[in-house]
Amino acid sequence: MEANKQITNEKPNATQTYTFAYSPDELKLESGEKLGPITLAYETYGKLNPEKSNALLVVHALTGDSHAAGTNGWWENLIGPGKGIDTNKYFVICSNVIGGCKGSTGPSSTNPKTGKPYGLSFPLIGIGDMVEAQKRLIDHLGVEKLMSVVGGSMGGMQVLQWMVSYPYKIRSAIPIATTLNHTPQQIAFNEVGRQAVMADPDWKNGDYYGHCPPAKGLAVARMIGHITYMSDTSMTEKFGRKTRVDKEPFKFAADFEVEGYLRYRGDNFVKRFDANSYLYLTKAIDNFNLLNGHNLGNVFKGLRAKVLVIAFKSDWLYPAYQSQETVKACKLAGIEASYCELNSTYGHDSFLLETEQETKLLGDFLKTVENGGKHT
Amino acid sequence: MEANKQITNEKPNATQTYTFAYSPDELKLESGEKLGPITLAYETYGKLNPEKSNALLVVHALTGDSHAAGTNGWWENLIGPGKGIDTNKYFVICSNVIGGCKGSTGPSSTNPKTGKPYGLSFPLIGIGDMVEAQKRLIDHLGVEKLMSVVGGSMGGMQVLQWMVSYPYKIRSAIPIATTLNHTPQQIAFNEVGRQAVMADPDWKNGDYYGHCPPAKGLAVARMIGHITYMSDTSMTEKFGRKTRVDKEPFKFAADFEVEGYLRYRGDNFVKRFDANSYLYLTKAIDNFNLLNGHNLGNVFKGLRAKVLVIAFKSDWLYPAYQSQETVKACKLAGIEASYCELNSTYGHDSFLLETEQETKLLGDFLKTVENGGKHT
Numbered sequence: 001m002e003a004n005k006q007i008t009n010e011k012p013n014a015t016q017t018y019t020f021a022y023s024p025d026e027l028k029l030e031s032g033e034k035l036g037p038i039t040l041a042y043e044t045y046g047k048l049n050p051e052k053s054n055a056l057l058v059v060h061a062l063t064g065d066s067h068a069a070g071t072n073g074w075w076e077n078l079i080g081p082g083k084g085i086d087t088n089k090y091f092v093i094c095s096n097v098i099g100g101c102k103g104s105t106g107p108s109s110t111n112p113k114t115g116k117p118y119g120l121s122f123p124l125i126g127i128g129d130m131v132e133a134q135k136r137l138i139d140h141l142g143v144e145k146l147m148s149v150v151g152g153s154m155g156g157m158q159v160l161q162w163m164v165s166y167p168y169k170i171r172s173a174i175p176i177a178t179t180l181n182h183t184p185q186q187i188a189f190n191e192v193g194r195q196a197v198m199a200d201p202d203w204k205n206g207d208y209y210g211h212c213p214p215a216k217g218l219a220v221a222r223m224i225g226h227i228t229y230m231s232d233t234s235m236t237e238k239f240g241r242k243t244r245v246d247k248e249p250f251k252f253a254a255d256f257e258v259e260g261y262l263r264y265r266g267d268n269f270v271k272r273f274d275a276n277s278y279l280y281l282t283k284a285i286d287n288f289n290l291l292n293g294h295n296l297g298n299v300f301k302g303l304r305a306k307v308l309v310i311a312f313k314s315d316w317l318y319p320a321y322q323s324q325e326t327v328k329a330c331k332l333a334g335i336e337a338s339y340c341e342l343n344s345t346y347g348h349d350s351f352l353l354e355t356e357q358e359t360k361l362l363g364d365f366l367k368t369v370e371n372g373g374k375h376t
Numbered sequence: 377m378e379a380n381k382q383i384t385n386e387k388p389n390a391t392q393t394y395t396f397a398y399s400p401d402e403l404k405l406e407s408g409e410k411l412g413p414i415t416l417a418y419e420t421y422g423k424l425n426p427e428k429s430n431a432l433l434v435v436h437a438l439t440g441d442s443h444a445a446g447t448n449g450w451w452e453n454l455i456g457p458g459k460g461i462d463t464n465k466y467f468v469i470c471s472n473v474i475g476g477c478k479g480s481t482g483p484s485s486t487n488p489k490t491g492k493p494y495g496l497s498f499p500l501i502g503i504g505d506m507v508e509a510q511k512r513l514i515d516h517l518g519v520e521k522l523m524s525v526v527g528g529s530m531g532g533m534q535v536l537q538w539m540v541s542y543p544y545k546i547r548s549a550i551p552i553a554t555t556l557n558h559t560p561q562q563i564a565f566n567e568v569g570r571q572a573v574m575a576d577p578d579w580k581n582g583d584y585y586g587h588c589p590p591a592k593g594l595a596v597a598r599m600i601g602h603i604t605y606m607s608d609t610s611m612t613e614k615f616g617r618k619t620r621v622d623k624e625p626f627k628f629a630a631d632f633e634v635e636g637y638l639r640y641r642g643d644n645f646v647k648r649f650d651a652n653s654y655l656y657l658t659k660a661i662d663n664f665n666l667l668n669g670h671n672l673g674n675v676f677k678g679l680r681a682k683v684l685v686i687a688f689k690s691d692w693l694y695p696a697y698q699s700q701e702t703v704k705a706c707k708l709a710g711i712e713a714s715y716c717e718l719n720s721t722y723g724h725d726s727f728l729l730e731t732e733q734e735t736k737l738l739g740d741f742l743k744t745v746e747n748g749g750k751h752t
Contacts, residue, residue: 124627184611184634185603191635192599194628195642196572199592216575223568224600232561232695239560241665251500252570252655256662258560259567266571279628286632289617316692319608 015066015103017041018095020136027132033123037112040137041103042095045069045079046087048143055143056085056366057134058094059151059158061351062225062281063273065102068094077355084359085150085366093141097158098133099125099281101274108209108274120206125280127154127288131161135169145169147369150362152176152310152351153318154281157288160326164290167303172369174362176310177351179322180299180329181289186317189228190282193221197275206276218275219266226265231314231347296325297332306372307337308365310358312350314343338365391442391479393417394471396512403508409499413488416513417479418471421445421455422463424519430746431519432461433510434470435527435534437727438601438657439649441478444470453731460735461742466523471513473506473534475657477650480509484585484650496582501656503530503664507537511545521545523745526738528552528686528727529694530661536702540666543679548745550738552686553727555698556675556705557665562693565604566658569597573651582652594651595642602641607690607723672701673708682748683713684741686734688726690719714741 019039026036043066048055058068058079069079069092079085079092096104099122107122114121138146149162149170156178163173179186197203200217208214230238239258247255254260290299307330311323320341330337342357344350351358395415402412419442424431434444434455445455445468455461455468472480475498483498490497514522525538525546532554539549555562573579576593584590606614615634623631630636666675683706687699696717706713718733720726727734 120627181617183608184615184617184632185606185608187617187632188599188603188611188634188638191630191632191638192596192603195599195639196575196596198628199572199576199596201577220568220572220575220596223564223571227561227564227568230561232559235560235564241557241560241563251496252574252659254567256560256563256567258564262564262567263571283628 015041015043017103018137018140020140027129029123030126030128031124035098035105035123035125035129038098038105038133039103039109040095040098040105040133042066042093042137043068043070044094044141045092046090048091048141052143053145053147054089054370055091055093055138055141055146057138057146057149057162058085058092059134059149059155060094060097061151061153061155062285063269063278064155065100066094066096068092074352075355078358078362084355084362086363089370090147090366093138093143095134095137097130097281099130099277099284101277104133106274107206107276107280117209119209119276122276122280124283124287126284127157127161128165130284131158131165134158134162135166138169145171148172148174148366150174150176153178153348154285157285160290161288163300163303163305163307167300167305170305171372172306172308172365174308174310174365175323175326176358177312177315177318177323177348178326179318180291180326182286187286189224189317190286193224194279194282196220196224197279203275206279208275213270214275215267215270218270218273218278219263221278222269222273223262223266226262228317229347229349231316231345233314233345234347234349237345296329299329300333300335303333303335305335306365306369307335308361309337309339310351310361311339311341312344312346312348312354313341314345315348315350317348391417391419393479394513394516396516403505405499406502406504407500411474411481411499411501411505414474414481414509415479415485416471416474416481416509418442418469418513419444419446420470420517421468422466424467424517428519429521429523430465431467431469431514431517431522432742433514433522433525433538434461434468435510435525435531436470436473437527437529437531438661439645439654440531441476442470442472444468450728451731454734454738460731460738461526462739465746466742469514469517469519471510473657474509475501475506475653475660477653482650483582483652483656493585495585495652498652498656500659500663502660503533503537504541506660507534507541510534511542514545521547524548524550524742526550526552529554529724530657533661533664536666537664539676539679539681539683543676543681546681547748548682548684548741550684550686550741551699551702552734553688553691553694553699553724554702555694556667556702558662563662565600565693566662569600570655570658572596572600573655579651582655584651589646590651591643591646594646594649594654595639597654598645599638599642602638604693605723605725607692607721609690609721610723610725613721672705675705676709676711679709679711681711682741682745683711684737685713685715686727686737687715687717688720688722688724688730689717690721691724691726693724
């Protein structure tokens with residue numbers, strides 16, 4: 001079951017790829033289907049120390065990618081020299097998830113068996129499959145044990161999955177603004193997004209590559225998402241009832257600034273994201289369920305990592321009570337878990353935007369892990 | 377400016393219509409445009425007493441109609457003989473709003489100037505225009521002063537508008553789960569619904585009558601609406617993470633019960649509602665703004681009616697703080713206003729579903745109005 005192909009671009013801190021296949025078979029997925037070969041696009045920041053004890057895995061949310069740090073990195077305020085996740089001290093790895101569309105194998109990739117894009121022939125993937133692929137990547141990079149794995153939202157689910165799948169491979173974990181499983185409300189918002197994509201005639205049952213993508217449907221899905229990522233308060237502070245100065249002479253034009261903003265974000269998203277990836281990844285998070293048949297006290301049984309759980313008071317998409325449940329599961333398993341609920345008003349987006357508070361929290365937490373690490 | 381045409385169906389308690397036109401001009405709308413003739417579809421329940429002092433106007437929400445009471449009436453548990461709004465005592469009137477599609481003049485009506493459905497040539501209408509038309513209807517029915525006007529959500533906005541437009545025409549008012557104006561979050565949810573409709577190629581810029589309506593887009597809009605009408609708690613109680621037994625062998629089928637429910641509600645809605653009406657009515661509530669340039673204390677200046685404001689703790693679409701602002705505006709204007717925040721877990725839908733608590737509240741409140749009325 002070893003990787004038999006390792007590739008390619010070795011320019012440091014730029015996107016690199018690692019392609020692996022299993023011999024004799026492809027990777028068996030949670031669904032029972034198989035997939036391979038698998039390419040992961042990843043970036044690294046900082047240097048792995050000789051003891052290989054300073055590696056952190058950063059995992060991204062629904063529409064993120066491997067470009068976590070550096071210019072326009074989605075967590076550039078948090079990761080870098082002297083920052084909360086200090087790349088002068090730590091070796092940071094971030095890879096695009098499988099199922100994604102930012103360089104890793106996903107529905108828009110070419111199916112080697114047909115020479116055409118997978119489309120809907122791509123198998124359903126789960127959070128566990130994303131983590132399985134990440135595990136191969138850190139093996140490939142020579143990291144035996146991660147100092148920490150950290151991420152928010154869908155990234156947080158991957159963190160929780162690491163705590164379950166590879167408890168002996170991590171010294172600490174930081175799940176942010178996430179949950180052990182989705183409520184029906186969370187599933188419902190994703191389902192409406194999927195319906196919006198699939199209602200677009202350009203979607204063509206997923207077989208739109210080389211043609212016009214389902215841009216209108218995907219834009220609507222993204223607009224729904226954006227509302228859920230913000231809070232009532234943050235929207236009121238940002239837009240109020242301000243109307244647009246450049247409004248068009250059309251009855252249903254974007255009269256209010258909030259409407260213009262949502263349309264802009266929706267239209268922009270279409271240029272950078274694949275509609276089928278949106279379907280596959282939202283389905284992966286809806287299906288994610290660490291409580292499936294488990295007693296809460298058994299979820300993290302056997303884990304000996306330190307855990308820092310972070311939630312945000314204004315986050316109504318992943319409400320704080322879900323993070324508190326994670327903390328409870330840790331405590332029941334005898335794990336050293338800290339919980340921090342931040343007052344940010346940004347809603348779910350806080351995990352991306354409230355980097356000043358996160359800097360302090362993560363910086364301090366990682367120092368305790370670092371010190372603990374020296375004595376193990 | 378008198379109505380010059382009065383019509384037609386006089387069967388009691390069934391839908392009747394009242395058509396009126398203004399002479400020499402049509403009704404001047406809030407937008408400055410004109411509309412006429414206007415037909416209102418309405419129902420009445422109970423009997424108007426000889427003093428004509430027992431008439432209540434019930435006003436409906438976004439997708440409601442004039443059929444408030446009787447079998448399958450949208451408030452059948454609240455309105456009827458011996459019920460909270462007791463038709464043994466009161467004469468209840470409910471009409472479909474203009475802009476709607478349930479018998480009153482709206483975008484699907486025939487434009488008398490062209491002989492074709494209005495479509496987007498229908499003028500933008502506001503909550504004030506709905507109330508103006510209702511005022512003509514109660515004049516037509518010989519009611520000089522309403523004992524009360526009552527409604528939830530968009531119905532609540534009409535109640536608030538009555539308090540402003542015709543303070544001397546009402547003895548009491550009961551605005552439920554509503555607001556003086558929409559926040560950007562409320563506008564945003566409506567805007568995404570409109571975008572979903574307009575993204576459907578079958579919408580054809582509103583000119584789809586006689587052809588296939590934009591069913592998929594409208595279904596998506598309705599699904600978004602449904603999520604916002606429920607609460608996290610009520611969805612969890614109703615669906616949990618239960619999966620469907622009859623799920624289809626399709627990757628993005630409705631696996632979870634909540635998904636099946638939303639699709640069902642979306643598809644069903646399309647059969648009973650006009651997509652253009654959805655656009656016009658959501659725009660009317662987004663544009664509604666009783667605070668526009670007003671000091672809160674001046675909004676209800678001059679009103680002498682008794683007011684009962686009702687909100688629901690689990691309603692996150694029209695959060696209680698918005699109802700509290702209405703109460704504050706009443707108090708600042710020296711109005712006798714009561715406020716009740718109910719514990720129902722149904723979310724915004726509580727105003728339709730929590731009829732047991734509403735029965736008690738409204739019954740008692742109306743008795744005090746009734747008694748007060750005898751002495752005026």
